[in-house]
Amino acid sequence: xxxxxxxxxxxxxxxxxxxxxxxxxxxxxxxxxxxxxxxxxxxxxxxxxxxxxxxxxxxxxxxxxxxxxxxxxxxxxxxxxxxxxxxxxxxxxxxxxxxxxxxxxxxxxxxxxxxxxxxxxxxxxxxxxxxxxxxxxxxxxxxxxxxxxxxxxxxxxxxxxxxxxxxxxxxxxxxxxxxxxxx
Amino acid sequence: xxxxxxxxxxxxxxxxxxxxxxxxxxxxxxxxxxxxxxxxxxxxxxxxxxxxxxxxxxxxxxxxxxxxxxxxxxxxxxxxxxxxxxxxxxxxxxxxxxxxxxxxxxxxxxxxxxxxxxxxxxxxxxxxxxxxxxxxxxxxxxxxxxxxxxxxxxxxxxxxxxxxxxxxxxxxxxxxxxxxxxxxxxxxxxxxxxxxxxxxxxxxxxxxxxxxxxxxxxxxxxxxxxxxxxxxxxxxxxxxxxxxxxxxxxxxxxxxxxxxxxxxxxxxxxxxxxxxxxxxxxxxxxxxxxxxxxxxxxxxxxxxxxxxxxxxxxxxxxxxxxxxxxxxxxxxxxxxxxxxxxxxxxxxxxxxxxxxxxxxxxxxxxxxxxxxxxxxxxxxxxxxxxxxxxxxxxxxxx
Numbered sequence: 001x002x003x004x005x006x007x008x009x010x011x012x013x014x015x016x017x018x019x020x021x022x023x024x025x026x027x028x029x030x031x032x033x034x035x036x037x038x039x040x041x042x043x044x045x046x047x048x049x050x051x052x053x054x055x056x057x058x059x060x061x062x063x064x065x066x067x068x069x070x071x072x073x074x075x076x077x078x079x080x081x082x083x084x085x086x087x088x089x090x091x092x093x094x095x096x097x098x099x100x101x102x103x104x105x106x107x108x109x110x111x112x113x114x115x116x117x118x119x120x121x122x123x124x125x126x127x128x129x130x131x132x133x134x135x136x137x138x139x140x141x142x143x144x145x146x147x148x149x150x151x152x153x154x155x156x157x158x159x160x161x162x163x164x165x166x167x168x169x170x171x172x173x174x175x176x177x178x179x180x181x182x183x
Numbered sequence: 184x185x186x187x188x189x190x191x192x193x194x195x196x197x198x199x200x201x202x203x204x205x206x207x208x209x210x211x212x213x214x215x216x217x218x219x220x221x222x223x224x225x226x227x228x229x230x231x232x233x234x235x236x237x238x239x240x241x242x243x244x245x246x247x248x249x250x251x252x253x254x255x256x257x258x259x260x261x262x263x264x265x266x267x268x269x270x271x272x273x274x275x276x277x278x279x280x281x282x283x284x285x286x287x288x289x290x291x292x293x294x295x296x297x298x299x300x301x302x303x304x305x306x307x308x309x310x311x312x313x314x315x316x317x318x319x320x321x322x323x324x325x326x327x328x329x330x331x332x333x334x335x336x337x338x339x340x341x342x343x344x345x346x347x348x349x350x351x352x353x354x355x356x357x358x359x360x361x362x363x364x365x366x367x368x369x370x371x372x373x374x375x376x377x378x379x380x381x382x383x384x385x386x387x388x389x390x391x392x393x394x395x396x397x398x399x400x401x402x403x404x405x406x407x408x409x410x411x412x413x414x415x416x417x418x419x420x421x422x423x424x425x426x427x428x429x430x431x432x433x434x435x436x437x438x439x440x441x442x443x444x445x446x447x448x449x450x451x452x453x454x455x456x457x458x459x460x461x462x463x464x465x466x467x468x469x470x471x472x473x474x475x476x477x478x479x480x481x482x483x484x485x486x487x488x489x490x491x492x493x494x495x496x497x498x499x500x501x502x503x504x505x506x507x508x509x510x511x512x513x514x515x516x517x518x519x520x521x522x523x524x525x526x527x528x529x530x531x532x533x534x535x536x537x538x539x540x541x542x543x544x545x546x547x548x549x550x551x552x553x554x555x556x557x558x559x560x561x562x563x564x565x566x567x568x569x570x571x572x573x574x575x576x577x578x579x580x581x
Binding site: 045 | 187257
């Protein structure tokens with residue numbers, strides 16, 4: 001799963017999933033592209049990340065630590081065109097986080113990481129030439145390039161399932177891979 | 184492809200109104216807001232009046248300053264008459280109430296608008312089973328209240344049994360939007376009617392379920408007899424109650440505790456024990472899902488208990504909750520959710536079918552993303568026995 005662009009921009013679903021996994025930093029480190037999150041997502045998802053934090057997993061701090069280490073860049077709109085596109089997308093998607101992620105990705109020709117079905121279909125329509133990745137593809141890639149033990153991988157997926165309350169959709173291409181590992 | 188600039192196609196007057204509401208909610212002056220976009224106060228005045236179009240950059244800055252989403256301002260939403268307009272006449276009589284309940288009414292309006300938006304997204308408008316408005320000017324008030332209660336029970340096929348699932352009956356059998364909202368304790372219920380939305384009710388979430396059921400029945404009478412009149416029901420509202428209000432106050436006892444059923448159960452209990460005891464009173468109140476006080480007054484009114492029975496029990500310092508616990512009486516069955524069940528199902532269907540994003544789903548449910556996932560999981564588990572295709576099958580005969 002090579003990332004075909006210089007940057008990969010994460011949406012809120014992926015941020016939450018990676019945070020819940022307990023392996024946020026290793027997952028980011030395994031990616032060849034610079035990983036980015038929008039300022040809008042950072043502001044809006046803090047509450048979820050704070051709720052995710054418990055005594056054993058300091059997920060919000062991992063998120064902030066990734067930013068501090070430069071593993072995760074926070075990007076805001078750089079010009080009027082990006083802002084205009086963001087507002088246009090928000091009117092259609094009704095979701096500021098996905099709209100900001102899509103607008104920046106489209107203008108800068110960056111790959112996007114999302115599990116959101118509505119956002120995926122919107123993004124495919126607006127920028128069919130850009131690469132779209134899912135949380136599971138990125139985690140699978142991490143497991144492969146970093147030679148993660150099966151116990152560690154199972155633990156990360158299990159955390160995403162129980163703490164992040166995420167499960168792939170019934171038509172997800174990696175559903176059987178997920179099921180084999182988690183069940 | 185998405186158009187060049189969506190702001191060019193939005194009604195500037197409506198956008199200005201929304202921005203003004205958001206600014207006021209944040210307690211910012213026009214001068215404060217003008218500074219946010221590096222403009223003169225007169226520019227902001229023009230924007231809020233809809234006389235000057237906003238640039239995307241200005242909208243983003245204002246939305247951030249007001250702590251709001253951009254999509255709150257630019258997303259197409261169903262046009263309904265602002266509740267503020269409906270309730271203006273109510274406020275005129277009760278100025279001091281306006282301040283304390285205004286935010287609740289705005290919240291109520293937002294939820295009703297969301298509901299309509301979900302129906303439009305899913306192409307599934309709420310089915311309405313509304314009777315014509317009842318005329319009640321020919322009968323004495325108590326007789327009118329009982330007659331309407333009987334007619335409605337008959338229309339809805341409810342017999343004379345207790346109504347443990349009153350909220351579901353109003354939502355699913357009649358088509359009224361019922362929300363349980365946080366509001367100051369002295370408020371019991373807000374009732375509103377809009378031709379597009381139909382009837383909507385907000386019930387005080389802080390009250391016990393018996394009281395909430397009473398408030399729902401009270402609001403239901405307003406729907407049945409004074410449909411288009413908005414109602415704000417709170418303690419100490421009237422020095423002299425108007426007839427419409429006295430009718431609404433008389434209605435719940437007949438609707439929740441119909442004479443025939445209550446009489447039958449009273450007779451059964453009395454003949455089984457040779458007397459009707461305080462324990463019987465508690466058991467029966469629990470059975471009907473009403474307070475002991477409401478049942479005692481109802482039975483006093485029917486001549487089944489001596490006048491003053493409840494007053495004597497109360498003066499003896501009876502501890503209602505303790506007695507209920509001692510008797511092992513379960514709390515009245517109810518669904519405490521803030522949002523109507525149909526609203527929640529529309530939201531999960533929209534998410535499942537990829538018609539809304541997860542973030543928008545969380546917004547509809549007014550929770551953060553993690554909680555939204557938990558709720559989605561719970562809602563999905565209700566339909567776990569069905570596969571995706573069969574959910575949408577038309578089960579009617581060909």
